[in-house]
Amino acid sequence: MRYLPQTKQSRKHMLAAVGVENIDALYKDIPADAFIKGLADLPLHQGELEVERTLSAYANQNHAAPQGSFFLGGGLYYHHIPATVDHIIQRSEFLTAYTPYQPEIAQGTLTAIFEFQTFIAQLTGQDVANASMYDGATATAEAALMALRINKTRHKICIGNALHPDYRAVLKSYMGNHEDTEVFDGLPDADTACVILQSPDFYGQPHGYESWRKICDETGALLVVVINEIISLGLLPAPESADIVCGEAQSIGIPMGFGGPHCGFFACRETYLRQMPGRLIGETVDEDGRRSFVLTLNTREQHIRREKATSNICTNQGLMALAFTIHMALLGEDGFKQLARLNHETACRLADALEKIPGVTLLNEHFFNEFTIKLSKNAKDVVKAMAERGIIAGYALDDNQLLLAATEMTTEKDIATLITALQEILL
Amino acid sequence: MIAEQKIEKTIINIAPQMNDGNHGLHYEENLLWEKERCDHSGVDLPKPDGTALRTGQSARGSIGLPQVSEPQVVRHFVRLSTWNYSIDHGFFPLGSCTMKHNPRLNEKMARLPGFAHVHPLQPESTVQGALRVMYELQNWLAELTRLPGVCLTPAAGAHGELAGMMTIRRAHEAKGQGHRKIVLVPDSAHGTNPATAVICGYTTKTIKTSETGRLTIDAFKEALGNGDDIAGMMVTNPNTCGLFESDIHEIARLLHEAGGYFYCDGANFNALVGKIRPGDFGVDVMHINLHKTFSTPHGGGGPGSGPICVTEELAPYMPVPVVVKNEDTFHLAYEDERPETLGRLRGFVGQFGMHVRALAYMMSHGADGLKQVSEDAVLNANYLLSQLKDVYHVPYKGTCMHECLLTDKIQKEKGVSTLDIAKALCEHGYHPMTTYFPLVLPGTMLIEPTETESKDAIDRFVIVMRSIAEDVAKGDTEKFHHYPVSTPRKRMNEVQAARHPKLRWKENS
Numbered sequence: 039m040r041y042l043p044q045t046k047q048s049r050k051h052m053l054a055a056v057g058v059e060n061i062d063a064l065y066k067d068i069p070a071d072a073f074i075k076g077l078a079d080l081p082l083h084q085g086e087l088e089v090e091r092t093l094s095a096y097a098n099q100n101h102a103a104p105q106g107s108f109f110l111g112g113g114l115y116y117h118h119i120p121a122t123v124d125h126i127i128q129r130s131e132f133l134t135a136y137t138p139y140q141p142e143i144a145q146g147t148l149t150a151i152f153e154f155q156t157f158i159a160q161l162t163g164q165d166v167a168n169a170s171m172y173d174g175a176t177a178t179a180e181a182a183l184m185a186l187r188i189n190k191t192r193h194k195i196c197i198g199n200a201l202h203p204d205y206r207a208v209l210k211s212y213m214g215n216h217e218d219t220e221v222f223d224g225l226p227d228a229d230t231a232c233v234i235l236q237s238p239d240f241y242g243q244p245h246g247y248e249s250w251r252k253i254c255d256e257t258g259a260l261l262v263v264v265i266n267e268i269i270s271l272g273l274l275p276a277p278e279s280a281d282i283v284c285g286e287a288q289s290i291g292i293p294m295g296f297g298g299p300h301c302g303f304f305a306c307r308e309t310y311l312r313q314m315p316g317r318l319i320g321e322t323v324d325e326d327g328r329r330s331f332v333l334t335l336n337t338r339e340q341h342i343r344r345e346k347a348t349s350n351i352c353t354n355q356g357l358m359a360l361a362f363t364i365h366m367a368l369l370g371e372d373g374f375k376q377l378a379r380l381n382h383e384t385a386c387r388l389a390d391a392l393e394k395i396p397g398v399t400l401l402n403e404h405f406f407n408e409f410t411i412k413l414s415k416n417a418k419d420v421v422k423a424m425a426e427r428g429i430i431a432g433y434a435l436d437d438n439q440l441l442l443a444a445t446e447m448t449t450e451k452d453i454a455t456l457i458t459a460l461q462e463i464l465l
Numbered sequence: 466m467i468a469e470q471k472i473e474k475t476i477i478n479i480a481p482q483m484n485d486g487n488h489g490l491h492y493e494e495n496l497l498w499e500k501e502r503c504d505h506s507g508v509d510l511p512k513p514d515g516t517a518l519r520t521g522q523s524a525r526g527s528i529g530l531p532q533v534s535e536p537q538v539v540r541h542f543v544r545l546s547t548w549n550y551s552i553d554h555g556f557f558p559l560g561s562c563t564m565k566h567n568p569r570l571n572e573k574m575a576r577l578p579g580f581a582h583v584h585p586l587q588p589e590s591t592v593q594g595a596l597r598v599m600y601e602l603q604n605w606l607a608e609l610t611r612l613p614g615v616c617l618t619p620a621a622g623a624h625g626e627l628a629g630m631m632t633i634r635r636a637h638e639a640k641g642q643g644h645r646k647i648v649l650v651p652d653s654a655h656g657t658n659p660a661t662a663v664i665c666g667y668t669t670k671t672i673k674t675s676e677t678g679r680l681t682i683d684a685f686k687e688a689l690g691n692g693d694d695i696a697g698m699m700v701t702n703p704n705t706c707g708l709f710e711s712d713i714h715e716i717a718r719l720l721h722e723a724g725g726y727f728y729c730d731g732a733n734f735n736a737l738v739g740k741i742r743p744g745d746f747g748v749d750v751m752h753i754n755l756h757k758t759f760s761t762p763h764g765g766g767g768p769g770s771g772p773i774c775v776t777e778e779l780a781p782y783m784p785v786p787v788v789v790k791n792e793d794t795f796h797l798a799y800e801d802e803r804p805e806t807l808g809r810l811r812g813f814v815g816q817f818g819m820h821v822r823a824l825a826y827m828m829s830h831g832a833d834g835l836k837q838v839s840e841d842a843v844l845n846a847n848y849l850l851s852q853l854k855d856v857y858h859v860p861y862k863g864t865c866m867h868e869c870l871l872t873d874k875i876q877k878e879k880g881v882s883t884l885d886i887a888k889a890l891c892e893h894g895y896h897p898m899t900t901y902f903p904l905v906l907p908g909t910m911l912i913e914p915t916e917t918e919s920k921d922a923i924d925r926f927v928i929v930m931r932s933i934a935e936d937v938a939k940g941d942t943e944k945f946h947h948y949p950v951s952t953p954r955k956r957m958n959e960v961q962a963a964r965h966p967k968l969r970w971k972e973n974s
Binding site: 039040041042043044048049051052053055056057058061063064065066067068069071072073074077078079080081082083084085086088089090092093094095096097098099100101102103104108110112113114116120122124126127128129130131132133134135136137138140141142143144145146147149150151152153155156157159160161165166167169170172173174175176183202204205207208210211212214215216217244246271272273274275276286293294295296297298299300311317318319320321322323324325326328330332334335336337340341343344345346347349350351352353354355356357358360364366367368369370371372373374375376377379380382383386389403404405406421422425430433446 | 494497498503505506507508510511512514516518519520521524525527528529531532533538539541542543546548549550551552553554557562564566567570572573574575576577578579580581582583584585587590591593594595597598605608609620621622623624626627631634655656657660661662663664665666668669708709710711713714739741742743745746762764766767768784807809810811812813815818819821824825827828829830831832833835836837838840841844845847848850851852866887888891896897916917918919947949952953954955956957959961962963966967968970
């Protein structure tokens with residue numbers, strides 16, 4: 039077995055040093071009936087070539103986005119990733135390091151995550167950001183839990199607009215553990231801990247924050263803004279007036295990967311720092327007074343506080359946060375804004391082309407890189423018919439509605455292919 | 466003259482870190498925001514047309530992002546990387562973290578375009594290969610744990626704990642047992658266990674570990690009481706002292722009799738994989754850390770992946786989605802097909818890239834290789850223990866499982882603590898063991914060599930550990946309070962970091 043360095047000889051020596059006859063003597067505390075008789079009912083070991091052959095065959099059964107017209111978004115987007123990003127995150131020193139508990143020998147990870155926190159704070163217009171979360175959905179649920187900690191006497195979480203259905207479902211599951219809390223849609227009241235507002239919302243419509251800020255101030259609820267297309271922050275105004283901004287950073291540096299791993303982010307105002315969930319990296323000095331970075335404010339966390347921790351979260355999405363940080367470094371201020379504008383302009387061209395088709399109505403008044411159209415036929419059937427033609431047309435909603443995204447990956451040819459096929463299918 | 470002054474000032478302001486520190490192959494590196502600003506992006510993008518915005522809002526102004534070229538970015542991150550220790554550098558005996566070799570085949574497989582560039586909301590007919598990976602991984606995990614219900618969505622170990630405990634909660638509610646609100650947790654448990662129980666709306670009650678490092682039936686019975694209000698118990702097995710809970714079968718029987726469920730923290734599954742099945746010693750729910758037992762890389766703190774495996778009885782309540790097979794096609798089953806589920810715990814389907822890696826690892830080992838994994842992991846830990854037990858205090862006598870526990874009791878008499886020993890290991894080119902955990906004894910050191918270390922690698926580590934013990938015994942202790950000194954940084958002022966939190970770069974701060 040290629041991953042196991044021990045030899046028959048070394049095992050024999052080691053058993054003798056331990057002072058046991060055979061390996062099973064080391065398992066003597068385990069009930070006899072818990073042992074597998076012989077081997078588990080699974081295939082035997084395989085060489086690299088065989089594994090590669092099998093898994094490549096599985097991969098080939100999937101329709102991958104680079105194969106052609108791809109317009110699916112819905113909280114997860116197909117973007118270009120510079121070669122540099124994947125090269126650097128595969129460096130052993132980043133890939134195979136552990137959580138940076140020993141800062142003297144983990145300054146690489148710590149410095150990069152400090153940069154990640156800075157990027158997120160800048161993009162969201164917030165004071166501080168943590169070292170990342172599992173994904174946008176769990177980040178949103180953690181934001182609601184944090185709001186309940188801050189607004190201790192309140193019990194309700196208000197969903198202000200069209201929140202991503204997965205985020206909504208995860209939020210409800212998390213809140214279901216606390217009988218006295220309630221998740222509802224509408225406007226906040228005096229018992230509401232926070233309002234959750236997504237922008238652009240699930241249907242692609244961007245939202246302003248001022249009116250919601252005012253509503254929140256009137257009732258004492260916190261304003262939580264959810265962003266699941268982070269590139270939108272290069273064109274839309276930052277949610278500076280929010281109390282917490284969280285969401286998904288996948289669009290920068292991270293492939294769609296059939297749903298993960300991605301990179302949730304979490305930022306807030308400094309006032310609420312000690313109620314934040316997740317890891318935080320802070321600046322300090324070492325014995326020689328040199329600038330250094332460490333995991334900090336650990337007293338919020340489970341390994342110190344146990345049942346009194348702000349969250350049970352143990353890790354972040356370290357390597358994904360690094361991918362984001364490298365891609366952001368490459369883009370820089372001008373590149374990030376340019377990328378945002380390109381996404382928007384591509385979506386504008388797609389919208390223009392679709393609006394010309396009889397039987398298609400654009401439902402969004404405004405959009406960033408994603409919008410909803412109404413079709414004259416059932417959207418699920420249309421998506422299916424499109425898939426048969428090798429086009430991933432978008433996400434079918436109820437009532438003949440289709441959600442489509444366009445990014446810098448979308449070419450004029452992709453749009454033309456979609457339009458031709460849609461015209462035929464809608465005839 | 467004016468120009469010269471300006472340049473000097475710029476250097477001082479922009480790069481206070483750059484004036485010293487570079488030596489040999491060690492390079493100091495400033496932050497991205499402190500680099501000279503490039504007048505263009507490090508990515509060449511098509512020029513936007515400048516068409517009128519349809520966002521309904523004015524375009525965003527300055528964000529304050531840095532701007533550097535591609536070569537500068539590469540150099541920046543490569544330099545930072547050289548300040549990290551990793552499993553590819555050397556021995557990484559971090560107890561309960563299973564820092565084993567991360568095969569690169571797994572990385573290659575996860576990056577196949579058919580896995581990396583597919584979207585979970587695509588029509589199922591276009592992602593059959595991805596669903597097949599998940600389905601096969603579910604089957605491998607079910608067979609290895611003997612727990613037939615598998616849900617892959619949890620994003621990490623702690624998230625798997627949450628999924629598992631919520632499954633238990635949901636099952637109690639369905640049976641009209643929603644009043645059960647107490648979870649029994651041993652004092653040796655990982656901090657995530659009590660934190661998870663509380664997030665599930667439970668309160669915890671501690672079971673005290675005995676002087677043998679194990680749970681006793683008496684201590685368990687005392688914590689259980691009449692059992693009426695007990696929802697379940699969270700136990701890591703092998704436990705965090707590196708020992709198998711020898712009374713676990715009887716404890717599980719008593720718990721079940723009282724109406725509670727047994728949650729097993731799977732952090733230490735590497736000791737058992739391919740050899741012993743938790744479903745056969747009374748476990749009802751277990752999370753599996755794919756990033757430990759099944760070699761997916763830790764990545765400096767994630768991504769992890771923490772699938773849960775449950776009994777047939779609990780399977781209807783676990784989170785969705787799960788992959789099912791209908792004749793020849795694979796399908797994601799959600800709430801409408803699994804009405805008793807607790808619902809969703811993560812967006813989309815889970816950390817799919819980690820599923821691919823774990824399956825590649827399992828296929829590479831097979832049933833035979835996985836059994837050997839467990840045996841070599843246990844043998845390595847016992848061998849290491851045998852080589853150190855005369856110079857370090859071993860609190861629990863006898864053999865261990867895949868990790869061994871020592872304390873600093875002997876060295877402490879000379880003023881050298883576990884922290885000092887850990888920092889001395891950093892000085893000598895090792896990542897330290899897990900320190901001050903478990904909390905059941907003072908100054909604990911939990912050492913897990915894993916099966917991917919050779920005898921030679923363990924012997925070299927033993928030489929360093931013994932030389933530390935010898936120096937302390939001789940009274941040569943002063944140096945230990947200053948270690949490490951050869952690392953990129955020396956000991957940190959952690960108090961300053963916490964008292965005056967500085968969590969982001971800011972101009973002029």
